[in-house]
Amino acid sequence: MISHGESVEKHLIYNPSEKSVRMLNNVSVLNGKKVLDSFYGWLVLVKPADVDGDCCLFNPITEEKIELPKLDDSRTYNQCILTKPPTEPDYKEYVTRTLEQQEEEEQENGRVGFDDLRTIAFFQGTTYGFMDPDKFVTIHFVGNTIEFRQIPMVEPSVIPHSSRAYDIWLIESCDGELLVVQRVHPFTESCYDGMDFTVFRFDTNRMSYAEIENIGNRTIFLSENGAGYCCVSQETKPNSIYYTNEDDKNFNRNQDRNLHIFDLENRSTHSMLPSSKVATNKLITTCWVQPEIFHRP
16 A cells, blocks of 8 residues: 655555556545555554654444554654454454654663664464564563563574665465565665565574575465465466565655565565555555455455
């Protein structure tokens, strides 16, 4: 899902399997919002450049809307998960913040390292996270607070320690595995060329992980916002990663409108423009969403 325009007033869905584009017109609740993720038929929406932090859940089929507590600065959040449908009792939502906001808080409050939550995933009844530079944790509600418990790994970490050199996602695959996907950035300030990816299988029983050089007939989908997906390849390139880029430091201009496809076998990248309708030099945010979320059963 691509949200774009001067005030993020335009939205469209690009389906990489069908290579089709669907404009989302006359959905007023989407105006001025970006998508953090989708779960159980619900979109998680926030204003992308709003210090007031408006945040809500929206069901495109039933048109129900559930207001969530305001975020202190929605520009600093890029991921959310729901542990169960929001219509069920005792559901919980987690939101992760960008690295820059966490660093500011650490400097103000004297906390270092362990508070840097980079990614989260809800897998087989447990919420997992990765904290910079090398800690896997489980996340728990204890009273009115959230507790992070470091996982004792059976092998030393192989994730790089340079916090500005990579992005990381925890993703449940279509066949029930928990994957760790790492994107390493080139050492340039304004160029996306040279992105590299590594995929690991996280064994939550042994508390260990190992690199996967070939993911077979599966495709991984990543964006700056959202938890990402790993699906059976259906008219998409197998053993590949589909990803988008965003410049979090420049909310008023677009750096990269393309969709990129990274081939895990030959380590090459192919790029394409999903739609010429995406605004240039305007704010743009992307997030992969459930394919059925705008379709009635």
